[in-house]
Amino acid sequence: MNVTRRGFLQGTAAGLVISFAIPQALRAAPAAVQHAALPPANAFLRIAPDNSVTVILAHVEMGQGIWTGLPMLVAEELDCDWSKIRSEHALAAPIYGHPAMGLQMTGGSSSTNGEFERYRTVGAIAKDMLLRAAAARWKTTPGKLTAKDGVISFGTKHLTYGEVAEDAMKLAPPTSVKLKDKKDWKVIGTRVKRIDSLEKITGRAQFGMDVQFPGLRTVLVRRAPAFGAKLVKLDATEAMKVAGVEKVVAVPSGVAVVANNFWSARVGRDALKVEWSTPEGGGVTTKSQFAEYRAMAQKPGTIAADVGKVDTALAAAKTKLESYYEVPYLAHAAMEPLNCTVKLDGDKVEIWCGTQFPGVDSMAAAKIAGTTPDKVTLHTPFLGGGFGRRGNPASDFVGEAVEVAKAAGVPVKVVWTREDDMHGGYYRPAYLHRIVVATDASGNPSAWDHTVVGQSIMAGTMFESFGIKKGIDGSSIEGLADSPYVEKIGALRVSLHSPKNAVPVLWLRSVGNTHTAFAMESMIDELAHAANADPLAYRLKLLSDKPRFAKALSLAADKAGWSTPPPAGRARGLAVHESFGSIIAEVAEVSIENGQIRVHKVTASVDCGTMVNPQGLEAQIQGSIAFGLTAALFGKLTLDAGRVEQTNFHDYPILRIHEMPAIEVHVIESGAKMGGIGEPATAPIAPAIANAVFALTGKRLRTLPFDLKAAT
Numbered sequence: 219m220n221v222t223r224r225g226f227l228q229g230t231a232a233g234l235v236i237s238f239a240i241p242q243a244l245r246a247a248p249a250a251v252q253h254a255a256l257p258p259a260n261a262f263l264r265i266a267p268d269n270s271v272t273v274i275l276a277h278v279e280m281g282q283g284i285w286t287g288l289p290m291l292v293a294e295e296l297d298c299d300w301s302k303i304r305s306e307h308a309l310a311a312p313i314y315g316h317p318a319m320g321l322q323m324t325g326g327s328s329s330t331n332g333e334f335e336r337y338r339t340v341g342a343i344a345k346d347m348l349l350r351a352a353a354a355r356w357k358t359t360p361g362k363l364t365a366k367d368g369v370i371s372f373g374t375k376h377l378t379y380g381e382v383a384e385d386a387m388k389l390a391p392p393t394s395v396k397l398k399d400k401k402d403w404k405v406i407g408t409r410v411k412r413i414d415s416l417e418k419i420t421g422r423a424q425f426g427m428d429v430q431f432p433g434l435r436t437v438l439v440r441r442a443p444a445f446g447a448k449l450v451k452l453d454a455t456e457a458m459k460v461a462g463v464e465k466v467v468a469v470p471s472g473v474a475v476v477a478n479n480f481w482s483a484r485v486g487r488d489a490l491k492v493e494w495s496t497p498e499g500g501g502v503t504t505k506s507q508f509a510e511y512r513a514m515a516q517k518p519g520t521i522a523a524d525v526g527k528v529d530t531a532l533a534a535a536k537t538k539l540e541s542y543y544e545v546p547y548l549a550h551a552a553m554e555p556l557n558c559t560v561k562l563d564g565d566k567v568e569i570w571c572g573t574q575f576p577g578v579d580s581m582a583a584a585k586i587a588g589t590t591p592d593k594v595t596l597h598t599p600f601l602g603g604g605f606g607r608r609g610n611p612a613s614d615f616v617g618e619a620v621e622v623a624k625a626a627g628v629p630v631k632v633v634w635t636r637e638d639d640m641h642g643g644y645y646r647p648a649y650l651h652r653i654v655v656a657t658d659a660s661g662n663p664s665a666w667d668h669t670v671v672g673q674s675i676m677a678g679t680m681f682e683s684f685g686i687k688k689g690i691d692g693s694s695i696e697g698l699a700d701s702p703y704v705e706k707i708g709a710l711r712v713s714l715h716s717p718k719n720a721v722p723v724l725w726l727r728s729v730g731n732t733h734t735a736f737a738m739e740s741m742i743d744e745l746a747h748a749a750n751a752d753p754l755a756y757r758l759k760l761l762s763d764k765p766r767f768a769k770a771l772s773l774a775a776d777k778a779g780w781s782t783p784p785p786a787g788r789a790r791g792l793a794v795h796e797s798f799g800s801i802i803a804e805v806a807e808v809s810i811e812n813g814q815i816r817v818h819k820v821t822a823s824v825d826c827g828t829m830v831n832p833q834g835l836e837a838q839i840q841g842s843i844a845f846g847l848t849a850a851l852f853g854k855l856t857l858d859a860g861r862v863e864q865t866n867f868h869d870y871p872i873l874r875i876h877e878m879p880a881i882e883v884h885v886i887e888s889g890a891k892m893g894g895i896g897e898p899a900t901a902p903i904a905p906a907i908a909n910a911v912f913a914l915t916g917k918r919l920r921t922l923p924f925d926l927k928a929a930t
Contacts, residue, residue, distance in 0.1 A: 257336045259343040259391055261313045263292065269368050269380035271296065272304040276314035276333065277324040278574060279307070280601035280608070281841070282896045283834040284329045285414040288337050290830055291330075294405040295341030295397060298379060299368035305413060310576035310596035322577030325609045325725075327798040327894020330830055334892060335397075342395035344386075351385035352377050400828075409833040414600070424599045426572040429559045429631060435464065437622050437632045438483040440490055441472040441642060444860030446497030446720035449473070453491035460486040467625035471614070474622045480633060501860020502719050508544060508650060510717070511671040515542070515652035518669060519715035520689040523699035526709035531665035535656030538665075539744055543653070543737040544921045547855040548646040548726055549639065549864075551848075551872060554602020556634040556642070558619035565589040571616055572601035574609030578680070582613035586620040605845070606725040610644055611679035614722075640870060641862045645855060646726035647673040649694070651737040656709075661749025662760070665709035670695055672733075673723045674716040690714055693725065697734040697795060697901075702764045703742055703757075720860065727845055731797040731901035736922065739793035739905035744918065753792060753909060754780055766888055767794055770803040770823045777884055778805035778821035788818065791909025793902035799893025800826035804843070806879075806906040808914060815851060815924055817879040817907060822899060824883065827890040835895050836883045842899035843881055848873045850904040854923050 264272040273289040285305040293300055308314045314322045318332050349360040352370040355377070356363075364371050368379045417423040442448065452473055454466035462482025467474050473490060477483035532538060559570040560583075567587045573579050573596070580594045587594075601608055619632040634642060649672035656665035675693055676685030685692060691714070698704075699712040726732060746756035754775050761767045771794045775781075784790050787809045794803035807819040822839050829835055852871045856863045864870040908919040917929035 256343065256391070256394065257339055258313060259340045261308075261311075262337070262340045263344050265344065265348070265379050265383040265386075267380045267383060269299065269378050270302045270304055271298045271368070271379070272306055273337075274306050274308045276308050276316070276322060277329040278572070278576070278598050278601055278604075279305070279414060280324065280572070280574065280604040282329070282838060283412055283831065284324075286410055286412045287330050287830050287834055288333055289413070290405050290410060291334060291337035292341035292344075294403055295338045296345050297365045297367070300405070300410070302368060303413060307598040310580040310594065310598070312577065315577065321575070323609060324574045324604070325606065327800075327896040327898065329896075331799070331892040331894060334828075338397050339395060342397055343391050346392045346395055347386040347389050348379055348382055350389055351382040355382065355385065406828075406830050407832070410831050411833065418600075425554055425602050426557045426559065426570060426599050427554055427602070427633070428599070429570040431629070434559065434629045434631055435476050435478060435626065436480045436483050437474050437476050437626070437630045438480075438487045438635070439469065439472045439474045439618065439622070439632060439638075440487050440492055441638070442494050443641070444494070444497050444501050445643065445722070445857075446499075446501055446860050447494040449492065450495050451493035456489040456491065457486040460489055462486075465626055466490070467622065469618065469621040469625055471618045471621070474625065474632070476622075476626045476628065476630065483633075484635070497720060497860040502721050502857045503859055504546070504648070504856040507648065507857075511648075511650040512542065512652075514671045514715045514717065515650055515669045518667075518711060518713040519671070521711065521713050522690045522695050523710055523712040525707070525711070526665070528665055528667050528709045528711040531709035532654060532656050532667060535665060537748075538654060538656040539741075539748060540652070540654045541741055541744060541920060543651040543733075543740060545649050545733040545736065546853070546922065547648045547721065547857070548732075548849055548853045549855055549870060550603075550605040550607035550644075550726055551639065551867075551870065552601075552603030552605055552607060555636055555639045556607070556615045557631060558616050559629070559631040560619045560623040561629040562587060562623050565593050567594045567620065569594065569596040569616065569619075570599065571596065571619075572599055572604075572608060573616060574601070574604050574606070575611070575613065578611060579613045579616040582617045583620045586617055587624065605727040606729070607644060610724055611681060612644075612722075614644065636866050640855070640864055640866065643722040644724040645721065646732060647675060647723040649733045651733070653737065653741050655741065655745060657745065657748070661745065661751060661756075663704070663707055663745060666704050666707050666711070668698055668712045669715070670698070670713070671715040671717065673718065673721070675723050675725050675729075677716065677718075691716055693730040695734065696730040697738060697797060701738055702767055702796075703738065703760050721857065727842070728797060728897040728900035731795060731898070732846075732849065735793065735795040735797075735901035736904045736908070739795065739902065740908050740918075740920065743791070743905070743909040743912065747912070757792075757794070766801050766825050766890065767796070769886060769888075770794055770801045770825050773884055773886060774803035774805050774821050774823040777823070777882060778807065778819070780805065789910050789914035791906045791911070791913055793905040793909065795898070795902045797898045797901055799891060800824060800895060800898045802839075802898045802902055804899070804902040804906045806903065806910045808907060808910040810914065810926070813926060815907065815911060815926065817847060817851075817877075819880045819882070820903065820906070821882045822884065823886060824895070824899070825886040825888045825890065826895050826898075827888060827892040829885060829887065832885065835885065838895045839883045839899045840881045842897060843903050844873050844878060846900040846903035847877070847879075849900075850907050850922060850924060851877075852923050
């Protein structure tokens with residue numbers, strides 16, 4: 219964890235170093251780099267004399283499998299020996315900006331599809347240079363050579379990549395390369411085991427929490443107990459009496475206790491005598507918040523979609539349904555709590571942190587430290603889960619650590635406890651949906667009025683300019699106005715209220731789809747039952763001109779045995795939703811055991827266009843469903859006067875192993891544009907369960923997490 223860049227370069231001087239040779243001008247660039255026609259391969263790849271191929275990842279590994287997926291793209295074009303592949307996280311630098319977004323970041327289920335061309339191109343560039351180096355040695359032309367599994371052949375002559383890597387490094391890269399046709403792929407589309415698994419299984423993998431070096435101090439921060447409260451008075455006398463506590467310093471986020479070990483910092487923090495102000499307006503209280511949201515939803519908010527005369531159509535309708543759907547604040551609850559290590563040395567800043575936003579965090583750190591981004595070195599170890607929390611435009615936990623290091627005057631590792639994580643903010647917002655639908659004689663929707671109430675996650679961030687258009691935060695309503703179910707409706711209105719309060723909010727895995735899919739697929743199911751129609755047949759009728767949706771639904775239903783009776787005491791429900799360019803249908807098979815919902819099996823079908831690693835894809839679908847099950851069955855943060863009432867996993871439970879259902883994943887190779895896969899399967903699981911519970915009990919669940927006692 220403590221290798222210097224000088225030491226790294228000294229240890230890898232031999233070979234084809236297509237890595238870390240980042241021009242200083244690029245490292246210092248304050249904005250996203252405009253990439254040339256070909257990527258600068260010398261920032262993404264290193265081939266050593268021992269034939270190892272190290273791929274430098276512009277994105278971070280937080281469990282989604284890109285330590286394997288992105289190297290597969292390189293290996294496909296490089297034709298190297300897969301057993302020699304290694305991966306490393308890149309340092310924070312503009313050259314690693316996301317090709318589509320500019321920023322160096324990991325999120326939006328975009329790592330693989332966003333890098334699909336760039337990383338293949340890097341592999342092709344390296345292969346071209348290696349072949350030219352070998353051809354020069356044999357005094358022939360590259361076209362007469364072949365390469366396979368890291369070995370270049372010319373008749374009976376053979377050279378490994380490692381043997382010509384040093385010569386290849388001296389050559390100019392090609393000005394253009396031709397990538398393989400899909401029919402010639404040998405790596406992409408095959409089942410490949412994760413190359414980071416061994417490190418994690420054996421405990422060798424290094425996470426941010428593992429960072430240690432001489433002189434490092436551990437810090438815990440006492441933050442305001444209620445959102446909107448301010449520090450009024452501090453007495454650190456008792457805290458300074460705790461053995462191991464060295465300093466107590468005030469920082470913008472609260473009061474930091476600096477100690478030579480975690481426990482001393484914890485005891486010292488508990489010993490602080492702190493007085494806080496009362497939040498303005500008394501602070502958010504969950505019960506009254508949803509009452510206010512319901513009142514807001516009685517009238518349209520800012521208009522996102524407006525087709526036809528909705529009010530007239532609803533007033534004239536003989537049959538209509540009205541439903542409210544509610545979802546609470548959610549914590550990301552990653553297994554590795556937040557942490558960040560910072561060392562300041564003059565105008566230089568060195569950071570070790572599991573972050574999804576290394577580029578953003580580097581800029582924030584530079585600003586706080588009073589230096590420039592090129593003086594910031596940010597190391598990214600493995601992330602023990604992210605789910606969006608470690609990709610914060612406000613750089614809250616990284617910025618806080620830099621503030622503490624400045625105030626303390628020593629290198630610090632700021633550690634968040636689980637309770638800190640629950641209470642410290644940046645949650646998936648609470649939302650309420652009010653949907654009023656008129657139906658025709660066949661039970662089909664003829665008018666649809668959909669009002670959403672909930673905080674904006676884009677407001678006040680660097681993403682506001684493109685995330686909010688005409689007053690609409692697109693992430694709050696994604697999957698609604700553009701739902702395939704409503705495209706043909708002659709009278710459609712979708713509107714949004716975005717109330718503001720002191721509770722800090724952020725995206726969570728699947729972002730707006732976490733609640734929009736629940737509302738939309740639940741309402742469609744209500745309409746199907748109101749029409750006395752089979753839920754699958756009803757959906758397929760509405761999706762008659764949407765073949766990808768219809769195929770996904772039909773495949774999942776068929777594999778789940780939809781046309782056959784479920785086991786005694788069980789029922790099935792289904793849902794389909796598109797997000798991040800992928801369409802996923804899920805069928806949940808449930809029962810009620812001891813008054814609780816038990817999910818026995820989930821059958822999923824996915825159309826994500828091109829698939830890179832089927833094994834990784836299945837793992838992501840399974841993980842996304844497990845994540846969504848936690849939200850559906852347990853996830854709920856409530857507030858009283860601005861204070862979060864939950865503290866740890868005993869009152870904010872997550873799905874346990876014995877509660878995990880059997881999951882089947884079926885992939886549709888549609889040939890469509892590649893979509894994302896890390897998040898989409900989270901969205902349909904809650905409505906699929908709710909719809910199954912209705913089929914079993916006749917009771918409709920409209921509030922997350924599910925409470926059978928509240929079903930109607």
